[in-house]
Amino acid sequence: MKAVVLALALAGGFSASDGTVADAAKARDVAAVRALLKQGADVNAAQGDGMTALHWAASLGDSTLTQMLISAGANVRATTRLGGLTALHMASQAGHAPVVAALVAAGADPNLATSTGASALMLAARSGSAETATRLVEVGADINRAEKTFGQTALMVAAGLDRADLIRLLLSRGADWKAASSVADLKALTAPAEQEGRPQAAAGGGGSRVDVAGVTRGYRYNELIGSQGGLTALHFAARQGSANAVRALVGGGVDVNQVSPGDRATPLLVAIINGHFDLAAYLIEHGADPNLASDAGVSPVYATLNVQWAPVAAYPQPRAHLQQARTYLDLLALLLDRGADPNARVRRKVWYSGYNFDQSGVDEAGATAFWRASYASDVAAMKLLVLRGADPSIPTTRLFSRRGPEDPQAGADKSGLPVIPIGGPGATPLHAAAGPGYAMGFAGNSHHYAPGGMLPAVRYLVEELGADVNAVDPDGNTVVHNAAARGDTEMIRYLVSKGADVKKVNRAGQTTIDVANGPVQRTQPYPGTIKLLESLGAVNNHKCVSC
Incomplete structure (x- = not known):
């Protein structure tokens, strides 16, 4: 026996004296496994995490070793201590169809789930092996079983990972495409x-x-999110940009207009939110309704502009729109051609507009796509929307008061302006184009707008659409306040030439100079802007906070 051990060691193999059958199987050393079994070693002895020799043989896809272990009495139902995985789970997630067949023939249960509720079929779907999935389905694997954490089925897994062959297989065997995640x-x-x-x-x-x-x-x-989840297989495919999966699902008769029970989003909206413009066009061409909006009122038209001009963020955000054959303007035109309402309004602030850390200083509740285009200073989109019937005068909606909804603009209001009721008009598209929120914090760090700057959009609104240069938002800010908060002397001069009043005071008592004079910490004063406004008669209260 010593000679055998020495020969194995010299050959670089696993020594039978070095450990258990599981250790030998992990090393894929069939000779050592055979030697250990002949010595009477326990075929089911597990390693610290519960991995047995059969687990290792299955994960490695070694049919010969698997059959040897089964013949030696390996327990096909043994589970790992971490995750509760059987050898069948291991073989399925690795896509080893012959090993799966051997395990099932030996009595492995295709419906035994892991500790999280995942079935062998779900793991096979993840692997992408249609042959493995077929073998499982043929022996009675539950096609519509959902795992416990998120309620996902094998069809959802296949859809998210762009497994078109698996999708066609599952649909042909009765997979429920209407099923939604938790x-x-x-x-x-x-x-x-x-x-x-x-x-x-x-x-x-x-x-x-x-x-x-x-x-x-x-x-x-x-309040912002409401409900999350409720995604069907088509939603998952649309979110991930899985084009082959989308085609397989649509070709299999899946309804392209199914609505998520979570936030009421359609696959079209999900595709656009994640920047998959080409996929969105495919869905539109196959019957997707361009007017179905989410629970928050986000329409496909609004979402197209929102992802194109998404704020700069240190957090992960969609970038797929930069890799599409179809531009956002192409998609916008297609949506409008198919009857999308250019005047649909967002019902509440879009929670994902700031990618979990909003610095914009903007509440887009009530905003239209035109308002969103104005906020991005996107003149091309603004003109396209107007050409297709957009109303350029629709503002956002005032939802809340600075002091709470029960006390609308009362008490410390120093502007002398009439009260704007809850549900009344908010900021105009001109306010949006002039750059709102800069006096409130870090909007300048995140605001993403057209390369040509903000003035072209302001000029278009004023000169071609007749926007009121003295309109005020719910906080009493004028367009000059917005321009001053950014130190934009060129825009201030332009607005003044069109009749803008630089002497207006907002509800917090701030003059146009106050918002240009470091009104909050880490927001710098703009001496040139202050000097210009003083020359035009604005009051300087010398209230620099950041000085």
């Missing part, structure tokens, strides 16, 4: 606490307020 109702998480008068709920921190600069009271994430 929905998390974030509003419900905090409802009990709020009913008791507590503004913040303990459940997962879901009730924490989000301080959004420029929004006159903090939102809670549960």
